[in-house]
Amino acid sequence: xxxxxxxxALLLDGRRDDDPTLALAHDxxxxxxxxxxxxxxxxxxxxxxxxxxxxxxxxxxETPGVCAHHDxxxxxxxxxxxxxxxxxxxxxxxxxxxxxLKKALDHVIPILQPFMQKRRGETRHPQRYARRRDLLVxxxxxxxxxxxxxxxxxxxxxxxxxxxxxxxxxxxxxLESGAGDWEVRVAVDALLAxxxxxxxxxxxxxxxxxxxx
Amino acid sequence: MNASRKALLLVGSPKPGDSTxxxxxxxxLEELEKRGLATETIxxxxxxxxxxxxxxxxxxxxxxxxxxxxxxxxVDSLPAPAIRALEVLAExxxxxxxxxxxxxxxxxxxxxxxxxxxxxxxxxxDAGFEWAGGLVLAAGGMVGGQPLRKLQGxxxxxxxxxxxxxxxxxxxxxxxxxxxxLMAKPPIPRIGYRFMANWGWRSMFRxxxxxxxxxxxxxx
Numbered sequence: 001x002x003x004x005x006x007x008x009a010l011l012l013d014g015r016r017d018d019d020p021t022l023a024l025a026h027d028x029x030x031x032x033x034x035x036x037x038x039x040x041x042x043x044x045x046x047x048x049x050x051x052x053x054x055x056x057x058x059x060x061x062e063t064p065g066v067c068a069h070h071d072x073x074x075x076x077x078x079x080x081x082x083x084x085x086x087x088x089x090x091x092x093x094x095x096x097x098x099x100x101l102k103k104a105l106d107h108v109i110p111i112l113q114p115f116m117q118k119r120r121g122e123t124r125h126p127q128r129y130a131r132r133r134d135l136l137v138x139x140x141x142x143x144x145x146x147x148x149x150x151x152x153x154x155x156x157x158x159x160x161x162x163x164x165x166x167x168x169x170x171x172x173x174x175l176e177s178g179a180g181d182w183e184v185r186v187a188v189d190a191l192l193a194x195x196x197x198x199x200x201x202x203x204x205x206x207x208x209x210x211x212x213x
Numbered sequence: 214m215n216a217s218r219k220a221l222l223l224v225g226s227p228k229p230g231d232s233t234x235x236x237x238x239x240x241x242l243e244e245l246e247k248r249g250l251a252t253e254t255i256x257x258x259x260x261x262x263x264x265x266x267x268x269x270x271x272x273x274x275x276x277x278x279x280x281x282x283x284x285x286x287x288v289d290s291l292p293a294p295a296i297r298a299l300e301v302l303a304e305x306x307x308x309x310x311x312x313x314x315x316x317x318x319x320x321x322x323x324x325x326x327x328x329x330x331x332x333x334x335x336x337x338x339d340a341g342f343e344w345a346g347g348l349v350l351a352a353g354g355m356v357g358g359q360p361l362r363k364l365q366g367x368x369x370x371x372x373x374x375x376x377x378x379x380x381x382x383x384x385x386x387x388x389x390x391x392x393x394x395l396m397a398k399p400p401i402p403r404i405g406y407r408f409m410a411n412w413g414w415r416s417m418f419r420x421x422x423x424x425x426x427x428x429x430x431x432x433x
Contacts, residue, residue: 016300052227052258052292052293052294053227053287053292053293054227054228054229055226055227055228055232055285055287055292056228057417058421060414060418060427061414061417061418061421061422061427062418062421062422062423063423063431064418064422064425064426064427064428064429064431065429065430065431065432066431077432078431078432081432081433082432093296093299093300094296094299094303094332094333094335094336094339095328095331095332095335096290096291096296096328096329096332097290097296098296098300099293099294099296099297099300102287102288102290102291102292102293102296103293105288105293106227106287106288106292106293108288109288113427113428114411114414114427115410115411115414115427116320116321116406116407116410116411117407118403118407122320122322122324122325123320123321123322123403123407128428128429128430129430129432129433149335150335153328153331153332153335156327156328156331157289157290157328157332160289160325160328161288161289164288164289
């Protein structure tokens with residue numbers, strides 16, 4: 001999807017509480033996408049009942065491509081498939097995603113086929129759909145920890161995800177708790193640009209600088 | 214000496230019935246019991262259901278000397294209920310038991326599981342536990358939730374790895390490198406595993422599928 005072409009973005013909001021930095025990041029993401037002409041499916045996961053993926057594999061062997069659960073979990077693959085860009089927002093949790101984000105993400109396997117194929121030295125499942133989605137992941141860590149071990153694990157996790165999801169473009173950013181509105185907006189805009197979204201808005205203050213670790 | 218020590222197994226699989234995570238963790242727990250440790254098993258899906266069960270989980274972890282989390286790889290990481298259990302144990306930190314992770318996946322390479330083990334190690338540090346090591350099993354589909362003792366021949370490397378691990382953990386030492394290497398050894402060649410897995414999916418679809426194809430695109 002080209003910049004400012006009004007694509008569809010799915011925002012999987014994995015906040016567990018009202019963390020102010022994540023709230024700023026959320027608003028910056030929604031504002032940036034909106035300013036860039038994107039339609040945003042803003043999904044606050046903590047407000048939705050989504051059963052744990054039970055690993056039944058019915059989405060592969062019984063109703064290929066469709067989750068067996070009759071709750072929000074079933075809609076994950078559909079909403080994912082109908083988007084051009086998928087965004088994860090999460091507190092970095094031991095270097096991974098929050099349980100709120102993961103309860104939805106675990107339901108994404110219907111976008112893959114069950115078969116196993118060797119690809120670049122590792123076994124992978126083929127994509128069910130030819131068209132891929134770009135991926136943007138934004139996480140927060142404690143102040144001073146943007147280069148800490150958990151942030152490093154987080155980046156490696158996102159990279160692993162991209163090997164399996166094969167997004168054409170992807171970006172990951174780690175913000176530190178306590179970052180101000182301006183800092184967060186600059187960082188988020190830089191990340192959005194990496195996945196082809198050019199927010200048509202002015203960020204207050206001169207001299208944009210990369211603050212994303 | 215070990216009679217007063219307690220090992221807690223957290224089964225991180227969201228599967229309601231028998232699971233490979235339960236098989237691996239259960240085998241290790243039995244071996245620890247043979248060496249004199251008291252044991253307790255908790256399924257994370259039940260433990261994170263209510264405030265009350267979460268408090269019970271915290272109490273069980275606080276009274277344990279050793280915690281083993283055995284889980285399947287879900288989307289390059291831990292399944293959501295296992296993450297939720299770790300969040301509960303870290304807020305505030307429960308420590309200071311020794312913490313061991315066993316991660317198994319359906320892929321025939323162990324590399325897929327490395328980040329999940331890293332997450333467990335980070336958790337141990339954050340929650341005040343002592344990181345005692347991680348074991349990774351590839352080609353977990355070979356176990357398929359069956360008791361490990363039943364599969365001893367095919368899974369002999371994994372069995373030996375868990376025996377060695379039990380010996381060291383019971384003595385208060387971390388998971389030995391030899392056990393890590395043994396556990397990571399694929400039970401069959403990768404190409405054979407992929408062939409069997411692909412045959413298995415087609416076979417399951419023939420029995421369970423409601424028409425269409427394994428490659429259906431319902432949301433195209």
